[in-house]
Amino acid sequence: MEFFGGDSGLIDNIATVVGLARDVVLFLLLTVALIALLVIFNKIRELLNTVKDTAESIQEAVNTVSEKVVEPAASNAGAMRGLGGFFGFILGLRGSKRRDSE
Numbered sequence: 001m002e003f004f005g006g007d008s009g010l011i012d013n014i015a016t017v018v019g020l021a022r023d024v025v026l027f028l029l030l031t032v033a034l035i036a037l038l039v040i041f042n043k044i045r046e047l048l049n050t051v052k053d054t055a056e057s058i059q060e061a062v063n064t065v066s067e068k069v070v071e072p073a074a075s076n077a078g079a080m081r082g083l084g085g086f087f088g089f090i091l092g093l094r095g096s097k098r099r100d101s102e
Helices: 006-075 077-101
Strands: none
């Protein structure tokens, strides 16, 4: 045992090797954790961009529907009221014919 400087030297050498191995393993684990964290953040960023693009597409669709359906109907309320009255009259006549035949 004198080769390592006695019992005390052997223990010191083993402690140093174990400490270095622990530090290397810890460094590797921290590196892997950092890489995993960067990959996760990248995936979250891509997901948020996809959600943003989808929200913009939905907004464009809503604006298109609003421009083509809601605005013309709202701007010509008299015509829509007349059209509703016409269909009400027709349906009313049809309903009264059914009542008369019973």
